[in-house]
Amino acid sequence: MCVLRDLNLQKRLKERFFRYVAVESQSREGADEVPSSPGQWTLARLLMCDLEALGLQGIAINEHCVVQAHLPARLHGSRKNVPSIGFVCHLDTVDVGLSPEIKPVLIRNYQGGDICQNREKHLYISVKEHPELMDYIGEDIIVSDGTSVLGADNKAAIANVMTVLEILREYPELEHGDLYVAFVPDEEIGLLGSREIDFDKFPVDYAYTIDSCALGEVVYETFNAASAELRIRGISAHPMSSKNTLVNPVMVAVDFINLLNRAETPEHTEGREGYIWVTGVRADMLNCTVSLNIRDHDRRAYEARKKYLEEALKITKLRHPKAEIELEIHDVYGNIADAVTPENRKCIDYLYRALEELQIPAKTIAMRGGTDGSYISTRGILTPNYFTGAHNFHSRCEFWPMGSAEKSCLTTLKLIELAARKD
Numbered sequence: 001m002c003v004l005r006d007l008n009l010q011k012r013l014k015e016r017f018f019r020y021v022a023v024e025s026q027s028r029e030g031a032d033e034v035p036s037s038p039g040q041w042t043l044a045r046l047l048m049c050d051l052e053a054l055g056l057q058g059i060a061i062n063e064h065c066v067v068q069a070h071l072p073a074r075l076h077g078s079r080k081n082v083p084s085i086g087f088v089c090h091l092d093t094v095d096v097g098l099s100p101e102i103k104p105v106l107i108r109n110y111q112g113g114d115i116c117q118n119r120e121k122h123l124y125i126s127v128k129e130h131p132e133l134m135d136y137i138g139e140d141i142i143v144s145d146g147t148s149v150l151g152a153d154n155k156a157a158i159a160n161v162m163t164v165l166e167i168l169r170e171y172p173e174l175e176h177g178d179l180y181v182a183f184v185p186d187e188e189i190g191l192l193g194s195r196e197i198d199f200d201k202f203p204v205d206y207a208y209t210i211d212s213c214a215l216g217e218v219v220y221e222t223f224n225a226a227s228a229e230l231r232i233r234g235i236s237a238h239p240m241s242s243k244n245t246l247v248n249p250v251m252v253a254v255d256f257i258n259l260l261n262r263a264e265t266p267e268h269t270e271g272r273e274g275y276i277w278v279t280g281v282r283a284d285m286l287n288c289t290v291s292l293n294i295r296d297h298d299r300r301a302y303e304a305r306k307k308y309l310e311e312a313l314k315i316t317k318l319r320h321p322k323a324e325i326e327l328e329i330h331d332v333y334g335n336i337a338d339a340v341t342p343e344n345r346k347c348i349d350y351l352y353r354a355l356e357e358l359q360i361p362a363k364t365i366a367m368r369g370g371t372d373g374s375y376i377s378t379r380g381i382l383t384p385n386y387f388t389g390a391h392n393f394h395s396r397c398e399f400w401p402m403g404s405a406e407k408s409c410l411t412t413l414k415l416i417e418l419a420a421r422k423d
């Protein structure tokens with residue numbers, strides 16, 4: 001990639017990022033359709049115009065606001081077997097109760113100390129709470145004005161991919177295999193958009209998301225995830241005739257919950273330890289519903305946790321024969337690592353090799369959560385995840401140092417180059 005000089009990546013990324021965060025695209029939990037909010041349509045249409053300008057082919061949007069496009073391979077000589085790569089980014093920004101409107105602030109040449117986001121409202125990102133700021137002295141840093149998240153999650157990724165497409169267009173000497181992009185809605189509310197990708201038009205050997213935080217982060221292990229709902233119907237009665245008749249669904253629920261292991265909850269686990277999380281209980285005198293999340297990196301342990309809930313159900317039924325109790329469990333996403341095969345694992349190797357060639361120390365994380373790749377990988381497309389360079393996703397203190405942004409973009413270029421390189 002010696003041809004690449006003076007790419008002005010930081011300037012390009014900044015400009016694109018500012019355009020993309022100007023479109024409000026918070027997703028809305030509990031909406032009954034995908035996409036969950038109209039802003040995601042607006043952003044999707046803007047991106048379609050940009051893809052058009054960048055010369056992509058087969059640009060399409062479906063009824064769920066998934067934008068897909070293809071950049072045909074450009075290979076000099078008669079090389080074959082160059083892998084097709086997918087890049088997946090999400091359109092939505094998380095709703096954590098902050099403003100949907102994002103007003104980014106550019107801090108030029110950060111000199112250390114607290115960053116003032118908003119003088120009027122006295123909002124700062126303090127070094128005391130975020131000492132990692134000090135790693136970025138001398139860099140330009142983008143922050144929000146403190147009333148919202150910054151939205152680098154995931155518009156930093158969209159800016160990254162679009163910038164790479166722009167560079168590939170400007171430098172015809174750069175070789176690459178077939179590239180496919182997919183911009184999907186509603187990642188933040190349960191990886192809903194990636195389910196709506198038209199996989200027939202996404203014939204890739206593997207894909208990447210750029211949806212992790214600090215410089216060098218690599219994620220190819222995520223949770224296996226299921227959600228469960230226990231529904232109890234008791235028997236109501238007036239206290240004058242309730243003895244030996246009334247069945248209180250709340251007490252049934254308490255008995256069920258008491259069968260769960262108190263040491264295996266989110267508040268008592270870390271790293272690769274799995275858990276069952278009672279996320280909610282809704283009840284009245286007749287009905288009670290308990291919601292649960294089941295999470296584990298290890299597939300067998302994950303299946304065992306689901307089995308355990310079934311056993312707890314049996315015991316609860318024996319104790320409360322007059323209550324009607326049912327349990328519904330469904331898988332939500334899987335561990336990316338379970339999709340690794342001897343053929344596709346090269347995409348993880350390329351990621352480490354890219355970081356090595358760019359002299360970025362790799363930081364591998366077993367993520368206690370999921371990414372779009374956790375769903376896409378269950379479809380047989382291995383989809384690891386790497387850093388945007390931003391910190392503090394989902395917080396008003398989210399910040400994006402431009403040096404890291406540039407390196408994230410160079411990583412994308414390098415991944416494309418490595419896949420097309422003659423070995």
Ligand SMILES: [Zn+2]
Binds near residue numbers: 090187
């Ligand atoms: Zn994200």
